[in-house]
Amino acid sequence: MLEGHTAVITGAAQGIGLAIARTFAEHGANIVIGDLDRAKAEEAAASLPTPAVGLHCDVTSEADVAGLLSAAVDSFGSLDVMVNNAGITRDATMRTMTEQQFDDVVQVHLRGCWNGTRLAANIMRTSGGGSIINLSSISGKVGFIGQTNYSAAKAGVVGLSKAAAKEVAHLGVRVNVVQPGLIRTAMTEAMPAKVWDQKLSEVPMQRAGEPEEVASVALFYASKLSSYMTGTVAEVTGGRYM
Template sequence: MDDFSDRTAVVTGSAGGIGLAIASALVDAGATVVLADLQGAAAERAAAELSSRGPGRAIGVRCDVTSESDIAAVTTAATDNGGLDFWVNNAGFTRDKTMRNMSLDDFRAVIDVHLVGGWLGTRAAAEIMCEQRRGAIVNISSIAAKVGNPGQTNYAAAKAGLIGLTKAAAKELGRYDVRVNAVQPGLIGTAMIEALKPEVLQAKLQDIPLERVGTPSEVADTVLFLLSERAAYLTGAVIQISGGRHM
């Protein structure tokens, strides 16, 4: 396991799901982690639980990732507790509808949280990381960015935008030794997947060469690799975590 005992990280959308798995793995590696989530109370509870087991520690902060002032407050929470070495843009949600039934508000809401929120987080992290000439940013995209899904024109567009953001930011920030990478999870065992009807899940599993659903901790393992010095020569990369689905 990597030793992140002298590192501080921000993970957005980390009160549950993949974000919480990433925060948990960072705490297990000794890092100080700011759990930034729109559900502030849930973030505080999760942070308390993670801190109680150590060896790292966690701080829960309410954050609307589309708000510049909230992002600034999260950045301050990190720097006040050691600095800012890692930033993971994970916050997101779905609002699935066909284009015929999707309102402009539905489209913009998903774009704003995933893509605008990712850009605001990347910009805030870069300001500090470029000054200290080190740091790593990981954007959580989706396999939907690669293949699209019916009823997810907003989500697929937002997640594809994160890939473009990742590559452009990697080119801007590389000269400062700041790396920016992305991951594209496929079918991962979160509450959304667990709510699928058994026959729907089985149909999806038939498209996966490894014949199973992935786990949030498997996504977290890949994210920690990208944050670590083991990935020191990786930037602008996009790693698909899908069990071979849509390879």
């Protein structure tokens, strides 16, 4: 489905990002992985079945993101898919959250997504188009206690993506959003059992999702199967908060 295409994925040394990279590679794409941890990015790239490179990238830095995208074009000749996946959490109640904790989360999720979206679109608009996929979260739809920073940033990703989609649609650049719910990753499995069980009880399908189930939706958005879709939000939540 992605034979001959080049995809850049941020925060893809592990978790959902790595699952997306692996799924894209299995469908023929060349992959560029950007991550704060360069060693892990290189290791992840080496594990893929198609040509791939792993590079350091701080998504809050315009220069880093621009360098990541340039590496894709220099290495493989094109930029066809951009996945803005990198993220962090700094959970705390409003009463105890510091300005730094708020700013850090907004910078990584929202500014990072803006950097990736606008810089990728600038390349794609001159090359005939492409697909940009931004990772939000069910937290951006509902809002969770202790996540005023994260919920604000993830809701912002949706608004950013819709506005960007309107700006570049006529140039053949599509911008869509994937909004995962409770997905089984190292981060979520580190939750206290009581918290995990409470969140799981909210899922009508009565199970957590797997990273590959998010990756398959990203593949749909990356491929021609979604050629007439832009500005949309796909909830991958098992029916949570319908």
